[in-house]
Amino acid sequence: MKRLVIEPNERRQIEWLVDDVLNEYGPWDPVQFVTHAKTVAESLPIRVRQFFRQVQSDETDVAVLSGLPLSQDLAPTPTGWDMAQKTGVGCREEVVLMLSSAALGEPFGWGDQQNGHIMHDVCPAPGKELSETSGSSTAALSLHTEDAFHQCRCDYVALYCLRNPDRIGTTVVRADRLDLPPQLSEILSEKRFHHRPDQSHIGPQGHSSGAVDVDAILFGPPESRYLRIDFDDTCAAEEGDRAAQEAIAELYKHVCDAMEKVVLEPGDAIFLDNYRVAHGREPFSPRYDGTDRWLKRANLIRDIRRVFMATESRSRVIA
Ligand SMILES: O=C(O)CCC(=O)C(=O)O
Ligand SMILES: [Fe+2]
Numbered sequence: 001m002k003r004l005v006i007e008p009n010e011r012r013q014i015e016w017l018v019d020d021v022l023n024e025y026g027p028w029d030p031v032q033f034v035t036h037a038k039t040v041a042e043s044l045p046i047r048v049r050q051f052f053r054q055v056q057s058d059e060t061d062v063a064v065l066s067g068l069p070l071s072q073d074l075a076p077t078p079t080g081w082d083m084a085q086k087t088g089v090g091c092r093e094e095v096v097l098m099l100s101s102a103a104l105g106e107p108f109g110w111g112d113q114q115n116g117h118i119m120h121d122v123c124p125a126p127g128k129e130l131s132e133t134s135g136s137s138t139a140a141l142s143l144h145t146e147d148a149f150h151q152c153r154c155d156y157v158a159l160y161c162l163r164n165p166d167r168i169g170t171t172v173v174r175a176d177r178l179d180l181p182p183q184l185s186e187i188l189s190e191k192r193f194h195h196r197p198d199q200s201h202i203g204p205q206g207h208s209s210g211a212v213d214v215d216a217i218l219f220g221p222p223e224s225r226y227l228r229i230d231f232d233d234t235c236a237a238e239e240g241d242r243a244a245q246e247a248i249a250e251l252y253k254h255v256c257d258a259m260e261k262v263v264l265e266p267g268d269a270i271f272l273d274n275y276r277v278a279h280g281r282e283p284f285s286p287r288y289d290g291t292d293r294w295l296k297r298a299n300l301i302r303d304i305r306r307v308f309m310a311t312e313s314r315s316r317v318i319a
Contacts, residue, residue, distance in 0.1 A: 001174075002051070002060045006067035010045040015069045017043055018095045028091040030098060030107070030119045034316060037102035044103055052103040056302075059224070061174045061276040062262065065269045068096050070162065076290025077163055080125030080135055081114045090162060090296060094119040097160040097296045100269055105156050105300030108307045108316040110147070112201050116317045122159065122295040124286035132232050133200040134297070141281040143173055143255055144230040146274050146299065149197040149213060152310040152318060153228075154299035157272045157279065161264035162294040169261035170270065171280040175218075175227045177258040180251070185225075187247040188217040196233040217251065226275040231255075264295070271300075 006014070021040060025033050042049070048065065055063045075089035084090065097119065101107050109118035120134070128135035132142070147153035159170065180188070195213045214237045220226030228234075231252060236244035255278065264270060272279050286292055301307055310318050 001062040001064070002055060002058075003064040003066060004047060004051045006045070006048070006065060010047065011067060011069050013043075013045050014096065014099070017099060018069070018092055021095050021099070022092070028088070028094065030094060030117065031316070033098065034102075034107055034118060037098050037107070041099045041102040044099060048100065049103055052100075055271065056104060059273060059276060061176065061273045062172055063271040064262070065100060065271075066265065066267060068100070068160070068267045068269055070267050074162060077123050077292040077294040078121065079288055080123065080128065081121040082125075084121035084123065085115060085117065090121070090294070093160060093162055093296050097158060097269060097298055100160075101156075101158045101271075101298045101300050104158075104271060105154075105302050106304040106307070106316070107298045108154070108301055108304065108318065109299065110201065111317050111319040118298065118316060120297040122297050124284075124288070124292050126286075126288060129286065131199055133198075136281075137284055137286040140171075140283040142231045143171060143259070143278040143280040144198065144232065145228050145278055146272075147198070147201070148228050148230040148234060149195045149201070150318070151213060152301070152306055154274050155302045156300040157274055158269060158298045158300055159264065159272070160269040160296040161266055162296065163266055163291065164264055164293045164295075165291055166284055166293065167263045168284045168293055169263050169282045171282060172260050172262055172272065173255045173258050173278045174260070175225045175276050177260075178225075178254050179258075180218075180254055184247055184250055184254075185218060187243060188251060189219060190244075191216050192237055192241055192244040193217050193248070194235050194237040195228065195230065196235070198230055198233050217248075220275065224276070227278055228275075229278055
């Protein structure tokens with residue numbers, strides 16, 4: 001875990017950069033701006049750029065920037081991502097997240113998630129309290145790899161905290177902290193698991209985007225394994241494969257033992273390596289009075305060509 005605390009002069013530099021973006025590129029439109037984002041991000045403070053270079057080359061599992069600028073007159077927390085989109089609230093914060101994200105990776109989105117937007121809102125929504133989506137609240141968001149079902153899932157999940165009055169934790173399990181018996185690791189490394197789409201990708205007709213994948217749960221370098229798991233949606237690929245199903249249950253116990261909690265403060269942005277950690281969120285009681293927990297979220301990929309190949313176009317939104 002790595003953290004960089006932004007100094008006051010660096011915060012001012014970022015604020016000026018946000019002003020420039022909003023003045024020079026017209027009404028804020030993340031999809032229009034994203035192709036310029038890496039160039040503009042070259043003007044972020046040098047410590048921020050160096051931080052992200054190091055995060056990338058070390059494969060840092062959890063990285064946090066603290067003390068990013070927040071608007072003095074931040075709008076009340078919307079009641080769900082759709083309300084956020086209708087009202088366009090938190091656009092300065094989206095610029096901050098876009099620029100810092102562009103220093104690490106390439107933002108992209110999903111056609112069937114949050115209306116195809118590439119900057120998402122994570123806030124509680126009435127009626128979604130018990131769902132397995134980012135609009136949930138009274139139910140915990142169980143541990144997951146972001147978009148585990150898809151080959152083109154992100155390399156990093158970026159979450160920028162605008163409000164978190166009750167100090168609700170983001171739960172994190174780092175693959176390096178798992179102490180798995182060799183026999184369990186072996187089963188989890190076999191392509192015996194079905195990674196099904198999560199609720200945030202299942203549209204009104206029950207359709208999902210992207211192919212359902214049969215794959216391993218553990219893969220990658222033996223000295224630092226990669227992880228692909230969604231405890232709500234990963235199951236044994238073959239119906240009668242009890243060993244595979246039991247391996248998921250056993251992994252769950254290990255994951256609970258290794259679980260850590262990161263409480264995001266307003267002005268913190270966390271960058272979770274989606275191959276090296278699974279993440280979730282503690283349950284909480286929503287208020288729906290404008291003061292609720294509110295994050296902006298972006299999916300980042302290291303090589304945008306993987307998205308272009310998935311979309312068979314130069315679109316950053318996977319249908
Ligand atoms: O709310 C959080 O801290 C995590 C949310 C999350 O997992 C997500 O939005 O993908
Ligand atoms: Fe997530």
